[in-house]
Amino acid sequence: MNGALRIGMDIGGTKTEAVALDRDGTVVAVARIATVGGPDGVVGTAERVIAMLSEQTGCAVAEFASVGVGIPGRIDREHGEVHNAYNLGLAWLPLAGRLADATGLPVALDNDVTAAAIGAAHLMRLDGVVAYLNLGTGLAAGLVIDGAPVRGAQGVAGEIGHLPVDPLERPCPCGQRGCIETVASGSALKRYWPAGGDHPGRVLLAAVDAGDVEAVHAFEQLVRGAASCVRLLSLTLDPHTVIIGGGLRFLGSRLLDGIRETLDGWAAQSPFLGMLDLSGRVELLAADSSAAAVGAALASEGRRR
Amino acid sequence: MNGALRIGMDIGGTKTEAVALDRDGTVVAVARIATVGGPDGVVGTAERVIAMLSEQTGCAVAEFASVGVGIPGRIDREHGEVHNAYNLGLAWLPLAGRLADATGLPVALDNDVTAAAIGAAHLMRLDGVVAYLNLGTGLAAGLVIDGAPVRGAQGVAGEIGHLPVDPLERPCPCGQRGCIETVASGSALKRYWPAGGDHPGRVLLAAVDAGDVEAVHAFEQLVRGAASCVRLLSLTLDPHTVIIGGGLRFLGSRLLDGIRETLDGWAAQSPFLGMLDLSGRVELLAADSSAAAVGAALASEGRRR
Numbered sequence: 001m002n003g004a005l006r007i008g009m010d011i012g013g014t015k016t017e018a019v020a021l022d023r024d025g026t027v028v029a030v031a032r033i034a035t036v037g038g039p040d041g042v043v044g045t046a047e048r049v050i051a052m053l054s055e056q057t058g059c060a061v062a063e064f065a066s067v068g069v070g071i072p073g074r075i076d077r078e079h080g081e082v083h084n085a086y087n088l089g090l091a092w093l094p095l096a097g098r099l100a101d102a103t104g105l106p107v108a109l110d111n112d113v114t115a116a117a118i119g120a121a122h123l124m125r126l127d128g129v130v131a132y133l134n135l136g137t138g139l140a141a142g143l144v145i146d147g148a149p150v151r152g153a154q155g156v157a158g159e160i161g162h163l164p165v166d167p168l169e170r171p172c173p174c175g176q177r178g179c180i181e182t183v184a185s186g187s188a189l190k191r192y193w194p195a196g197g198d199h200p201g202r203v204l205l206a207a208v209d210a211g212d213v214e215a216v217h218a219f220e221q222l223v224r225g226a227a228s229c230v231r232l233l234s235l236t237l238d239p240h241t242v243i244i245g246g247g248l249r250f251l252g253s254r255l256l257d258g259i260r261e262t263l264d265g266w267a268a269q270s271p272f273l274g275m276l277d278l279s280g281r282v283e284l285l286a287a288d289s290s291a292a293a294v295g296a297a298l299a300s301e302g303r304r305r
Numbered sequence: 306m307n308g309a310l311r312i313g314m315d316i317g318g319t320k321t322e323a324v325a326l327d328r329d330g331t332v333v334a335v336a337r338i339a340t341v342g343g344p345d346g347v348v349g350t351a352e353r354v355i356a357m358l359s360e361q362t363g364c365a366v367a368e369f370a371s372v373g374v375g376i377p378g379r380i381d382r383e384h385g386e387v388h389n390a391y392n393l394g395l396a397w398l399p400l401a402g403r404l405a406d407a408t409g410l411p412v413a414l415d416n417d418v419t420a421a422a423i424g425a426a427h428l429m430r431l432d433g434v435v436a437y438l439n440l441g442t443g444l445a446a447g448l449v450i451d452g453a454p455v456r457g458a459q460g461v462a463g464e465i466g467h468l469p470v471d472p473l474e475r476p477c478p479c480g481q482r483g484c485i486e487t488v489a490s491g492s493a494l495k496r497y498w499p500a501g502g503d504h505p506g507r508v509l510l511a512a513v514d515a516g517d518v519e520a521v522h523a524f525e526q527l528v529r530g531a532a533s534c535v536r537l538l539s540l541t542l543d544p545h546t547v548i549i550g551g552g553l554r555f556l557g558s559r560l561l562d563g564i565r566e567t568l569d570g571w572a573a574q575s576p577f578l579g580m581l582d583l584s585g586r587v588e589l590l591a592a593d594s595s596a597a598a599v600g601a602a603l604a605s606e607g608r609r610r
Binding site for chain 1: 433434446448450455456457458459460461462463464465467468470472479480481536537538539540541542543544545571574575576577578580581586
C-alpha cells in the first residue's frame, strides 16, 4: 500500500481519534476508541488506534510514514514528553519514545490545541493569520501563521485562558483571579452552574430554553468571555479568521450568534472596534471535524523522533 | 559608492531619524532633523533626510537601493498610504508614491511600532518570537517571529493598548473603558497627572523622588500597566524576549525594575505564572537605538513601490 500515509491522533480525556492522511493531506481512514488513562493505558490506546488504521488501510504498521500525536498538557517536543496531563492520569510520560519503540515509526508530539489549530486551518483552507479558540474543559488558543504554528519560547503560546482580565474576578486554580477560563470554559460551567452536572454543555441550552435563570446567566458569561477572547486575539494578532472549537462548539449557532452579537455591541460603542469587523472574522469548527488528529499528522512532518 | 545601501527612516511627531544600511544590515550613516507636519511638510522632511544621507555617504540619491519609512497611523502597505496620523497633521497621505516620484527610488511604508520591532530584533540579535512593547504617547506592540513581522489581516496586530482590561476602567478616546493605554502611556500620564505638563515622562522620576504622591501613583499605574502588557503578550505569543521601547523607556532601569518586580510579585502568587519566568524575558531598548529607522530599512526589502 501507500507508504506515504501519515498517522495523526488526538488523545482526549474521553476518546482518542486517529486519522490516516495521504500525500495530499486528504483523510483516507478514521478510527475512534475510548481512551484508557495512565501511562500504559495511553500508550496502549495509541497502539490500538494505529492497528485499526493499519487494518482499515491495508498498510502494515511499519509502512506508515510517521505518527503525530495531539495531547493535552505541557508538551516537550524536543524530548517527546508529556507533562501534567492530569485528565489523562499523566504526570510525565515519554510518549514519543515509547510509541516509537512499539511501532518502529517516527513519532512527534504536539499540544492538542495547537494540533487542532493546524488541522482546522488546513481543513478550512485558511491562509494568513488563524487563531483557533478552544472552548473545552479549559480555555486556550492555537495560533497558525501562513500554515506554520506559533508555539513560543516555552510552549505556552495561546494560553489566554489564564489572563486575569475578567471583571468578575473569580478565583482560578492557577492562583490568579479573573482568568478568562473562570467564565468561558466547561470547568467554569461546572463550577458556577452546578445544576448542569458533569457535562453541563450538553444540557445548558435546554435549561436556558426552560427559563432557568442560573443557566441563562452561565450562558451569558460564557458568551461574553468567548467574545472577549476574540477581541483579545484580534487586537494582539489581528487574525484573518478566529475559529471557535472545543467541546463547547456543540452549543452551535446560538453560541456563535451570541459571540457575534456581543462583538457587534462593543463595536457600536467604539469607532475603533467598529472598523475591525470582529464579528465577521469568527467561524465555528464543524461538529464532525477531525481537526486535532489531522493537525497532529501534519505537524509530524516538521519533527520526528 | 555602494549602490546597495538601503535607507530607513522613522518619522515621528517631533523628529525624523534616517539611517543608511549596507548589505550586511550595518548602519553606515545617521541623520536627524525636526519633523515638519502636514502632507507637504512630511514629504519635504523625508526628502531632506535622504539628501543628508546622500551627502554623508557620497552616494547619489538615485543610487540608493530602497527607502523604508516607519510612521505612526494606520498604514496601507499595498497602496503606500498613511491614514490618521494625527500627531503629524495627516488625515491621508500617499507617502510612498510622492516620495518615489521625488527620488526615483522604491519606497515601502510600515507602521512605526512594527518597524521598531523589526529593527530591535535585528540590532539585539534576537531569534524566535520577539514582542516589542512601545510605551510612547500611545501604547502598542510590534511582533516579529523568526525575523518576519506579524502585521495581521488589517494591520492592527499588536494594538493591545485598546484592550479594555484595566481594573480602573478609565474612559478611553476609542470609546471603550479600561484600555491599557489609559494607564500605561504618555497620554495617560498627561491626562491623569496634569502636574507633569506637556512632557510628563521627563519630570516623573524627579517628582517621585521629591515625594509627590500623585506622581508616585502615576508611576505605579504605568509600571503595573506595562507589566500587564508583558503578561498579556507572554500568554498570547510566549515570546522569547519582550523589549520595552518607546519614549517612556527613558525612565530607564527604574521602569524596567518596576516591571520585573511587579511580574515577580504576580508569579509568587501563581504557580502557573511562576513557571514562565516572565521577568527574565523583559529587556529595555538602548536609549540611543535607531531601531525604527533600521527596521524600516529592513522591511523595505519585502515590499517596494
